[in-house]
Amino acid sequence: MSASDLAITPPATRQVVVETLREEASVWLFVVKTLIAFFLTGWLAMRFALPAPSTAMLTTVIVANRQSGMVLAKSFYRAIGTLAGATAAIAIVASFPQQRDLFLVALSLWIGLCAGGATLYRNFKSYAFVLGGYTAAIVAIPVIDNPPGVFDSSWARISEVLLGLAVSGVVNDVVFPSRMRDVLRRAAREQFSHFVAFVRDSTRGRMARETMENAHLRFVRDAVTFEDLRSSVIFEDAEARARSGHLRLFNQRFMAASTSFQSLHHLINRLKRAHRDLAADTLVRLYAPIGAALDAPIDAGVVARELLPRLATARESLRAQRSPLRASLTDTQDIRDFDTGASLLLRFVDELYAYVDAAASLQAPRVIAASGERVRFDRGNDFLGAGLATLRTTLTMLALGAFWICSAWPLGSSAMLLATVFAGLFATIPNPTRVTWMVMLGYLSGMAAAFVCEFFVLTQVDGYPLLVIGIAPFLAIGLVMMMSKRLASYGLGWAMGLAYILALKNVQVYDPAHFINDAIAQVVGLGAAAVSFVVIPPAIGSAWLRRRQLARLRGQVALAAEAPLPGLRHRFESVNHDLVSQVVAQTEPGSADSRALIAWALAVHETGRALIELRHDMARADLPTTLRPYLTEALRTLARFYEKPDAPGYLLARDAVATAIASVGEHEGVRHLLDHLHLVRMALLDGESVLAAYMPNAPLAKEIVHAS
Known part of the structure; x- marks a missing residue:
């Protein structure tokens, strides 16, 4: 020794x-x-x-x-x-x-x-x-x-x-x-510091799929554990009761930001695998200001308030750099991929700013009046x-x-x-x-x-x-x-x-x-x-219930495609996280069931959020009469495919999304809808995702990866 x-x-x-x-x-x-x-x-x-x-x-x-x-x-x-x-x-x-x-x-x-x-x-x-x-x-x-x-x-x-x-x-x-309030505060600090540090350290671009899966499980556990703690702490602590609305908002913004973060890295990974390195590297360059803004000691105290102006500056920098970086691209496919990623990146930085802002309000010594946004954690x-x-x-x-x-x-x-x-x-x-x-x-x-x-x-x-x-x-x-x-x-x-x-x-x-x-x-x-x-064996922990929960998880895409829009983002995120946490708790870590669940969860999170954002933009836009049927059909076929996945349903969904993309491309005023549709299309054509099992072996699957 x-x-x-x-x-x-x-x-x-x-x-x-x-x-x-x-x-x-x-x-x-x-x-x-x-x-x-x-x-x-x-x-x-x-x-x-x-x-x-x-x-x-x-x-x-x-x-x-x-x-x-x-x-x-x-x-x-x-x-x-x-x-x-x-x-x-x-x-x-x-x-x-x-x-x-x-x-x-x-x-x-x-x-x-x-x-x-x-x-x-x-x-x-x-x-x-x-x-x-x-x-x-x-x-x-x-x-x-x-x-x-x-x-x-x-x-x-x-x-x-x-x-x-x-x-x-x-x-x-x-x-x-x-006191449970001490446990809750520690959980909030750990959730915040881990996520912000993870985002900061991931700005180099590509992330291994296993790393993303482990990160997703961590995000799910953090969100569900935090809600369970909040629901208990309000009984012992008056301040926790007064801040209960802020705590819910903090957790919901965390779930929203983590979903957009995962979608962004899936996109970059897909571009790397498809050898679209120029588009991927350009997106990483656009992403870099976020890492610089988060390059600060992430621990307790006033760190959230300190990060807010830095993130605001990073957001302005992203918007300013978007056009010059886009102009540096000449290939049509690269431009389209860059537009999809840039739109997703801006959505992520907005949600990250909102999450840090919620953290700052929790760190304030006095209870700040709650915003008009009301959220709840659905099970x-x-x-x-x-x-x-x-x-x-x-x-x-x-x-x-x-x-x-x-x-x-x-x-x-x-x-x-x-x-x-x-x-x-x-x-x-x-x-x-x-x-x-x-x-x-x-x-x-x-x-x-x-x-x-x-x-x-x-x-x-x-x-x-x-x-x-x-x-x-x-x-x-x-x-x-x-x-x-x-x-x-x-x-x-x-x-x-x-x-x-x-x-x-x-x-x-x-x-x-x-x-x-x-x-x-x-x-x-x-x-x-x-x-x-x-x-009469219980359903909890049984393979039968896991299959039902997995079907319910896939059905969240139908919820995203068809449910009323008010409150849909919060409902979608919280139910997804709760379902995943239930099945993970009932399956052996690393088993085939566990990996299948994680793979489906990643696909559902990405596609579901893209459809929700698409529907919100559709509601705000003045859609041409001839265009709406194609978008509606794309939403419908995606919902049916995720509810009951099979090869024919996959082909219908893939073709309906391709048709919707072509139709939107013919109308100048609604081109922003393409960003969401392209993201859904790339998820459908991801050869390493859980959807690969339903893809035909024909060369067409590779040829249309970047087709418009």
């Missing part, structure tokens, strides 16, 4: 030790805060003489999270789900007070609908649906033989849940809070997959309900309650069968620990302080495992099993026979949920 190695080793070791200690401190801080919330909630519930303090205490375990904002967001949606579930329970009991069969059918259908609704969201809104079903069950099932008691039951459950939420929120906001939901989750959960509840009625099982309600929780909770994850079984094993372990705790520890103590000392070590084991990636599901099952089976009350009853029977019922409910995922 050299002297230099010895000099480097200690700092590296110290860094590892510091990071390890920081992570351990974070884990134990989470455990301590959760234990405080758990036992403080139990003490208050007993002081208020609530019927089931254990329900309030279990709530604190379910909403536990390291980040204060996550706890508050989860609590907010749990409160909504609880109120909705209690209302549904009252309605179901009122509708079928003396008809047990119809009561269970209605309840099962409601729980199924809630499970289906949970699959339509990727954040804590999903949790509100799960709680809507679960709360209806815990309110309605205990009063199945006493319908008038539904009001007392619903009020008790609402009081218990809201108490647990309130205590969790206060504890996490007061005891060494870990790419699959309602057929949600229907599958609804069917599976409904059938599971009906099967358990029928068994309960036929067997007259006294504890059948416990089985239904547990099945309700886990059938809804795990309907939203890619591999619910494995996770459910892991949770089930953890649940069994938690119940075994609870048996030891209740009958060998709690029977020996008196008073609430000693009860805390007796239970805390058992619960802490599950909470620590929840913070481990490998044991998180097992730890969740342990903590929930322990808290649920202990069923702490104001006057605790120690009945081993009831404990064991209740444990069996809960295991049956968990097992029923696990079996339901085997009998």
